[in-house]
Amino acid sequence: MVCGARGVFKIAVATGLVAVALALQASLRPRVHTRAAVRRARTRVVCRASTANEVLPMRPSPDLEPIEIVNACFGGLQKPNEPMLDSGYERLFNFCTYTCRKAITGRMGADSLANFTKHTELLPAVQPFTRAASIRIVEEPTIIAGTPTRGTMASVGVDVFIAPAFRHASGFEKESDAPEALRFAVRLQQERRPPKNWLITEILDTRYAFAGDTGNDLQ
Numbered sequence: 001m002v003c004g005a006r007g008v009f010k011i012a013v014a015t016g017l018v019a020v021a022l023a024l025q026a027s028l029r030p031r032v033h034t035r036a037a038v039r040r041a042r043t044r045v046v047c048r049a050s051t052a053n054e055v056l057p058m059r060p061s062p063d064l065e066p067i068e069i070v071n072a073c074f075g076g077l078q079k080p081n082e083p084m085l086d087s088g089y090e091r092l093f094n095f096c097t098y099t100c101r102k103a104i105t106g107r108m109g110a111d112s113l114a115n116f117t118k119h120t121e122l123l124p125a126v127q128p129f130t131r132a133a134s135i136r137i138v139e140e141p142t143i144i145a146g147t148p149t150r151g152t153m154a155s156v157g158v159d160v161f162i163a164p165a166f167r168h169a170s171g172f173e174k175e176s177d178a179p180e181a182l183r184f185a186v187r188l189q190q191e192r193r194p195p196k197n198w199l200i201t202e203i204l205d206t207r208y209a210f211a212g213d214t215g216n217d218l219q
Contacts, residue, residue, distance in 0.1 A: 060199060062195045104120060154187070161180065
């Protein structure tokens, strides 16, 4: 009986040691981050981020009106790397139509977020927003009713106030010839079919109203 009890005890100890070893191995195994997990993590971070006490949406939603979209996209571009790297560019990518992405990036960044971000940072349609001290919605959007062939359209005026650069890299004072404010017209269109999201179709710098591709041809 004593030998039998000892045998049972040894088996129990061995089983416990195996369980501990398996647990340690699982804890040391590198965690695989699937795309879905990354998206969930990004969503959690974005939900905690706020600008002017408002949560900035990352993707279109039928609950968002044109002014809310303009505030989110272009207010977010003032700090494009908050709450995560390139969040501002990702948000704009998600809210723009394919044609708008082509126009913004000079036809080089419509297909992927990586290319869009690469070609957007220094182009004239977006650069003023990334250097803006503040932006201001000019007035209520102009709404054009939809037709059987297209959705409702909206145009939102935006003033962009650019922060001047006071000194060169050498340290000498720099005179800025930047205007007090740049006027942009952001045009949106509502999808005809559900979910009927509003999407940005054009970002027009009124200085280049007739230049094509939001002024890229002049650079």
